[in-house]
Amino acid sequence: MDDTTVYRTTAWSAGPGCHGGCGQKLHVKNGKLVRIEGDENHPWNQGRSCPRVLAMTQYMYHPDRITRPLKRVGARGEGKFEPISWDEAYDTCEKRLNEIKRKYGAESAIFVQGTGRDIGGPITMLAYSYGSPNWVQLGLSGHSCYTPRLGAMKTVMGDFAVADCSQYLERRYEDPQWKVPEIIITWGQNSTMGCPDGFFGSWVVDCMKLGTRIIAVEPRNTWLSSRALHHLQLRPGTDGALALAMINVIIGEGLYDKEFVAKWVQGFDALRERAAQYPLDEVAKITEIPAQEIAAAARAFARAKQAAVQWGVPVDMCPDGTAVAHAITCLSVITGNIDKPGGQVIARPSHGVTSYPFSTEELVKLYGADLIARLNEKRIGADVYPMVKNFRGWAQPDMVIDQVESGVPYPVKAAWIQTANVVGGQSARAKFHLEALKKLEFIAVVDLFHNPTTMALADIILPAATFPEKDSIRSWWAPLISIKKRVQVGECKSDWEINFELAKRFNPEGMKRWKTLEDMFNERLAPSKMTVADLQQQGGFKMPEDGPFKPYFRHERGLLRPDGKPGFNTKSGKIEVYCDTFEGWGMDPLPFYTEPPQSERSTPELFKKYPLVMITGARSQLFFHAEHRQIPWLREKLPDPTVEIHPETAKKYAIYDGEWVYLENDMGRVKRKAKFSLQVKRHHVHTMHGWWMPEMEGKAPSLYGVGDFQINNIIPGPQCAKSGFGGGQYKTTLCTLAKISA
Amino acid sequence: MANYSLLIDYDYCTGCHSCEIACQQEHGYPVGTNGIVVKEYEYEAGGRVRIDYLPFFTPHCDLCKDRRTREPTPACVKHCQSACMEFGLTKELAARMGDRNRLVLYTHNPGR
Numbered sequence: 001m002d003d004t005t006v007y008r009t010t011a012w013s014a015g016p017g018c019h020g021g022c023g024q025k026l027h028v029k030n031g032k033l034v035r036i037e038g039d040e041n042h043p044w045n046q047g048r049s050c051p052r053v054l055a056m057t058q059y060m061y062h063p064d065r066i067t068r069p070l071k072r073v074g075a076r077g078e079g080k081f082e083p084i085s086w087d088e089a090y091d092t093c094e095k096r097l098n099e100i101k102r103k104y105g106a107e108s109a110i111f112v113q114g115t116g117r118d119i120g121g122p123i124t125m126l127a128y129s130y131g132s133p134n135w136v137q138l139g140l141s142g143h144s145c146y147t148p149r150l151g152a153m154k155t156v157m158g159d160f161a162v163a164d165c166s167q168y169l170e171r172r173y174e175d176p177q178w179k180v181p182e183i184i185i186t187w188g189q190n191s192t193m194g195c196p197d198g199f200f201g202s203w204v205v206d207c208m209k210l211g212t213r214i215i216a217v218e219p220r221n222t223w224l225s226s227r228a229l230h231h232l233q234l235r236p237g238t239d240g241a242l243a244l245a246m247i248n249v250i251i252g253e254g255l256y257d258k259e260f261v262a263k264w265v266q267g268f269d270a271l272r273e274r275a276a277q278y279p280l281d282e283v284a285k286i287t288e289i290p291a292q293e294i295a296a297a298a299r300a301f302a303r304a305k306q307a308a309v310q311w312g313v314p315v316d317m318c319p320d321g322t323a324v325a326h327a328i329t330c331l332s333v334i335t336g337n338i339d340k341p342g343g344q345v346i347a348r349p350s351h352g353v354t355s356y357p358f359s360t361e362e363l364v365k366l367y368g369a370d371l372i373a374r375l376n377e378k379r380i381g382a383d384v385y386p387m388v389k390n391f392r393g394w395a396q397p398d399m400v401i402d403q404v405e406s407g408v409p410y411p412v413k414a415a416w417i418q419t420a421n422v423v424g425g426q427s428a429r430a431k432f433h434l435e436a437l438k439k440l441e442f443i444a445v446v447d448l449f450h451n452p453t454t455m456a457l458a459d460i461i462l463p464a465a466t467f468p469e470k471d472s473i474r475s476w477w478a479p480l481i482s483i484k485k486r487v488q489v490g491e492c493k494s495d496w497e498i499n500f501e502l503a504k505r506f507n508p509e510g511m512k513r514w515k516t517l518e519d520m521f522n523e524r525l526a527p528s529k530m531t532v533a534d535l536q537q538q539g540g541f542k543m544p545e546d547g548p549f550k551p552y553f554r555h556e557r558g559l560l561r562p563d564g565k566p567g568f569n570t571k572s573g574k575i576e577v578y579c580d581t582f583e584g585w586g587m588d589p590l591p592f593y594t595e596p597p598q599s600e601r602s603t604p605e606l607f608k609k610y611p612l613v614m615i616t617g618a619r620s621q622l623f624f625h626a627e628h629r630q631i632p633w634l635r636e637k638l639p640d641p642t643v644e645i646h647p648e649t650a651k652k653y654a655i656y657d658g659e660w661v662y663l664e665n666d667m668g669r670v671k672r673k674a675k676f677s678l679q680v681k682r683h684h685v686h687t688m689h690g691w692w693m694p695e696m697e698g699k700a701p702s703l704y705g706v707g708d709f710q711i712n713n714i715i716p717g718p719q720c721a722k723s724g725f726g727g728g729q730y731k732t733t734l735c736t737l738a739k740i741s742a
Numbered sequence: 743m744a745n746y747s748l749l750i751d752y753d754y755c756t757g758c759h760s761c762e763i764a765c766q767q768e769h770g771y772p773v774g775t776n777g778i779v780v781k782e783y784e785y786e787a788g789g790r791v792r793i794d795y796l797p798f799f800t801p802h803c804d805l806c807k808d809r810r811t812r813e814p815t816p817a818c819v820k821h822c823q824s825a826c827m828e829f830g831l832t833k834e835l836a837a838r839m840g841d842r843n844r845l846v847l848y849t850h851n852p853g854r
Binding site for chain 1: 772
C-alpha cells in the first residue's frame with residue numbers, strides 16, 4: 001500500500017445510491033480507487049460501511065458503466081447508441097430543449113429525479129434556469145416518499161424533527177447532553193436494512209445496546225420485531241388508525257405531558273375529541289392488532305422519560321399519508337418529546353446551509369420569492385392540491401404522467417431524467433409510464449449504467465460520476481460536509497457539474513455570478529461563514545455549534561423563530577396539532593384515517609378474487625431501489641427476485657419453495673421466485689421492488705426483462721391523498737398467486 | 743504462537759452483509775468465494791416469529807493475516823454495521839464470554 005494515498009470523504013450517491021452521510025476512506029493508487037473503508041473518525045458511521053459502499057470498486061470500474069456521453073442512433077428501444085463529445089451532448093440538449101420552449105413553453109419540459117441523492121440542489125437549479133416549474137419524482141405516486149412527512153411536520157410544528165440518536169453531537173453516545181431513548185418506535189421502518197432520510201439505520205441498534213426498547217410497527221416479522229418490547233403487526237395501510245388510537249389511549253388515561261401541552265400545544269382539546277373517534281376495539285379490528293397490545297405500546301411510549309419515532313416510507317404510502325404523518329407527529333408532541341435529548345429533535349440543515357431544498361422556505365432562499373410564486377402558475381397539480389401548491393416545489397407526479405398522455409391543459413414534450421430509472425423503478429402503473437413517455441419529442445437521461453429507462457427512452461445519455469469522482473456540499477442534517485473529487489472515471493461528470501454547465505447555457509445572465517461550481521458552493525455555504533476550502537481544512541465536516549441548528553430545547557431558548565422569541569416556528573408559536581394552516585388550505589385541520597383503496601373492507605368483491613395483500617418495497621442492504629443488480633459481489637447474495645409466502649399459504653396454492661410463480665391482479669402479472677417464509681402473515685405476501693435484469697436483452701421489447709419483473713407493473717395509480725401528497729399503493733395492493741404452467 | 747479468534751454476539755447480527763463484502767474486497771475474492779457467509783434463520787419461540795442471522799466462517803477466512811500488519815482489526819469486524827464482532831486473543835475473548843448469551847467464538851489455527 002506504499003504508493004497508495006488515503007483520502008477522507010463522505011458518501012452521498014452515486015455509488016451506494018442511498019441518502020448518504022457516512023465517512024469513508026478512499027484508497028487511491030495511480031488515479032484509481034483500489035479500496036474503500038469506513039472512516040473510524042467520522043461521527044456518523046464510526047468506521048462502519050454498508051455492502052454497497054464496500055463494493056464501490058466493482059461499481060465504479062464495471063465494464064458496463066457508461067463513461068462517455070451517448071446519442072441514440074437507431075429508433076427508441078433499438079439500443080443503438082454512439083459516443084459523442086460533451087460539447088455535442090450539451091449542444092443537443094440546449095438546442096432541443098430551447099426548441100421545445102419556443103414552441104410550447106418551458107413548462108412543457110419536465111425535470112425528473114429519483115430519491116434523496118445529491119440531486120435536489122442541481123436539478124432545481126437546472127429546471128429553474130431553463131424556466132420550467134415541473135420538478136418531479138415522476139412515477140412516485142403521491143410523492144409518497146418523505147415529502148408527505150416533511151409537509152406535515154413543517155406545517156404542524158414549523159420545523160422537521162428526527163429520532164435523536166445523538167447524531168448532532170460529535171462525541172455521539174458519549175456526549176453527556178444526550179440521553180438514551182427509553183423507547184424508539186420503528187414505524188414502518190426496518191432500520192437495520194437501510195439508511196433513509198439522513199439517518200444511519202444501525203443507530204437504532206446502537207441505542208438498543210445502550211438500553212433502548214423497540215416498539216415495532218411493522219406488518220412483517222423482522223430481526224427488529226423479534227427483539228421488540230411490542231410488535232404491533234398491523235394490516236398494511238392502517239397506520240393512521242393505529243396512531244389515533246394510541247393518542248386516544250395516552251390522552252384518555254392522562255398519560256400526556258401536561259406541562260408541555262399547556263405551554264406549547266395549540267388545539268389539544270380538538271385533538272382529544274378527534275382521537276376519541278378511534279376507540280381501541282374498533283381500531284383493533286381495523287389494524288388486526290389486539291386492543292391490549294395497542295394500549296400497552298401507547299402506555300410504554302408515553303411513560304418513557306424520553307422516546308423517539310424512527311419512521312419510514314410506509315407512512316407516506318398510506319392513503320392520506322400527510323394526515324398519518326400528522327397523527328404520528330402528535331404522538332411525539334403530546335408526550336413532550338420534541339427537541340428533548342433522546343426524543344424527537346428538531347432537524348434543520350446544518351448551519352442553515354441548503355444543499356437539497358426540503359421546504360418552500362429553502363427554495364425561496366435559493367431562488368427568490370418571485371420565481372417560486374411564479375412557478376405555481378403552471379406547475380402541474382398546484383391548482384388542484386393544496387399541499388402541492390403550498391409545500392415545496394414539486395409537480396404532482398400522477399397528474400404529470402396523465403398530462404403527458406392527454407396533453408391537457410398543456411402539452412408535455414420533453415423530459416430531463418436524472419438519478420431516476422422511471423421505467424424500471426419507482427413508477428406505479430409502470431407500463432403506462434413507459435408508453436406515455438415514448439410520445440415525448442426529446443428525452444435526456446443522466447445515469448451510470450444502461451437500464452430500462454435509457455434503453456426505452458433516451459435520446460441523449462450523460463454519464464454521471466460517483467461520489468469519489470465529484471465535488472459537492474451536504475447539509476442533511478448534520479454535520480455540514482464537503483465532498484472532494486479524488487479520481488476520474490472515463491469522461492464522467494457529477495450531476496452538479498453537468499447541471500451547472502447546462503444551466504449556464506439556458507440562463508447565462510442569471511448564472512453569471514458564479515464562475516465555477518465552487519463559487520456557487522461557497523455562496524450556498526455562506527450562512528456557515530465557511531468556504532469549501534475551510535471545510536476541507538477542518539477534515540471535510542463540521543458539526544453545528546450551539547444555536548438554531550443544534551439541539552436541545554431550542555423552543556424555550558428563542559432559537560427557532562425569526563423574531564427570536566421563545567416558541568416554535570409557527571404563527572401561534574405553538575405546535576398546532578389543530579392545524580389552522582391546513583384548514584386555511586381547505587384540508588382537515590386534524591389527523592384522520594382513510595381505509596386503503598383496495599382491501600377486504602373497501603373492496604370485498606375484489607378481495608375475493610385477490611385475497612392476498614401485497615407488500616412491496618422492503619429494503620435490502622445489497623441493492624438501492626432499482627440499482628446494483630449488475631454488481632457481482634452484491635447480486636451473488638440475492639440473485640433472484642423472491643416473493644415471501646407463508647408456508648401454509650404456499651401449500652394452499654400448491655406452490656413449492658423455490659418455484660417461479662406469478663403475482664397477479666387485474667393489471668397483469670409479474671414473475672417471482674417463491675420463498676417460504678415466516679416473515680409474512682398468512683394473508684400477506686412481500687416482494688422487493690426495483691427488479692430488472694441487467695444480464696438480459698436490453699433492446700425493446702425485453703428492456704432487461706422489465707415487463708416480467710417490474711412489480712410496479714401491477715401497482716395501480718393514481719394516488720389517493722386529498723392533500724396531493726401520499727397514498728401511493730405500494731404496500732396495499734391486492735393480488736393472487738398463480739403457477740407458471742409449462 | 744498467539745491464538746486469535748473472532749467473537750460474534752449473534753443476538754445483534756442483523757444480516758446486513760457488510761462482513762461478506764468487506765471480506766471479498768479485502769482478499770479480492772471473486773463471486774463464489776468468501777471467508778464469511780451470513781445465514782438467515784426463522785423460527786417460532788415465545789409465541790413470536792424470530793428472525794436471526796449468524797455468520798459462518800469458511801476456510802477462506804485467514805483472520806485477515808495480511809491486513810493486520812497495517813490495520814488493527816479484520817475487515818469484517820471493522821465494517822460490521824451493528825458492531826457485533828470482536829477480534830482478539832482467544833483466551834481473552836473466551837474469558838469475556840462469561841455469562842453472556844448467544845455468543846459464538848470462531849478460532850483459526852492454521853497448521854493444526
